[in-house]
Amino acid sequence: MTNFFDKNRKFQFTIWEILLIIILGIFFLGMPLIVFNDHIDLKYLDDPSNVGSNIAGILAPFLSLTGSVLVYLAFKVQFKANQDIQVQFKRQNDDQHYFRLIDSLDKRITLYSFKATNDEHYSGYNILSYFLKTIQVRIDKRMESFSKKIFLNDPNIFSDEDYEKIFKHVVSRTIFPTFEKFKHDYLKADYDERYRINMYDIDYEDNLNRTLKELISSKFYYLPVSYIRGFYQNILNELIKENSSFFDGYFKTLDLIMNHIEQSENSVFYIDFLKGNLTTAEKIIILLYLGSFNNNSNLEKKILKHKIVDSLINVKGVKIGNVTEQEYLRHIETLLTRI
Structure with a gap:
């Protein structure tokens, strides 16, 4: 049954409870007026039709008020119902629109197909596996060139310990007898000079590439x-x-x-x-x-x-x-x- 008082309040009443309260109020307030009113001619009440007229006259305003209250309550119920329907309708529309978009996102994958450079065909969710594998391979492959680029462009990010490891690959020990000398000159040099050092004074073999890659990998997220x-x-x-x-x-x-x-x-x-x-x-x-x-x-x-x-x-x-x-x-x- 619909409640007409806010649910957070202590007392709540239904339509029928309110109607019962009104009727009881009419009975207990109206009847004493009839019984104990000194101005009523009791002989006048001997005629049953007169009694009915008096009761009808007394009850009419109360019944009219009751009808007005019930009409108001009925409109209020209808208004609340309309609001609930609108909210539910909006939520249903939101849900339908959202899941259509989700379905569209899914179809972007399931309906997509392409031919990779290895001449293999990929479609559906297999393309995601291909993308992920390709990303992983390229990260590993490009890390070496990425590390060399950082060593040339931003050598300050390397620590003394890093330069000691790099120094093991220096071939010009007459020019750079210690790693401190190597580090000092390398940091002081401009880009072109650092490039020359890398070309002629450092052995760019796989071991150095691996060293730089390990060093940059360890500090990648702090770059x-x-x-x-x-x-x-x-x-x-x-x-x-x-x-x-x-x-x-x-x-x-x-x-x-x-x-x-x-x-x-x-x-x-x-x-x-x-x-x-x-x-x-x-x-x-x-x-x-x-x-x-x-x-x-x-x-x-x-x-x-x-x-x-x-x-x-x-x-x-x-x-x-x-x-x-x-x-x-x-x-x-x-x-x-x-x-």
């Missing part, structure tokens, strides 16, 4: 964010170029989903549903795509706000070197806030 964004950009460039239609459509749809979530009253459920349905490969692609320079800053803010990719702190798929969960979480936040 300037512009370096990391550039690194991710280089990793994804070819992948995006080969499959631009996929990435463009996928991220436009994801942006529409995030916009819908922002405007919805049911955002908590929508976010949980989205996070539960995104694969690990999708989350990694989202992070790297937004972490590069090809991104949507508004989408970045929404991804960060709703912690869409925070669960990657437990994923080792694209992590470089040893990193704690707190460090990786800080890394994600740094990427998505353009620090």
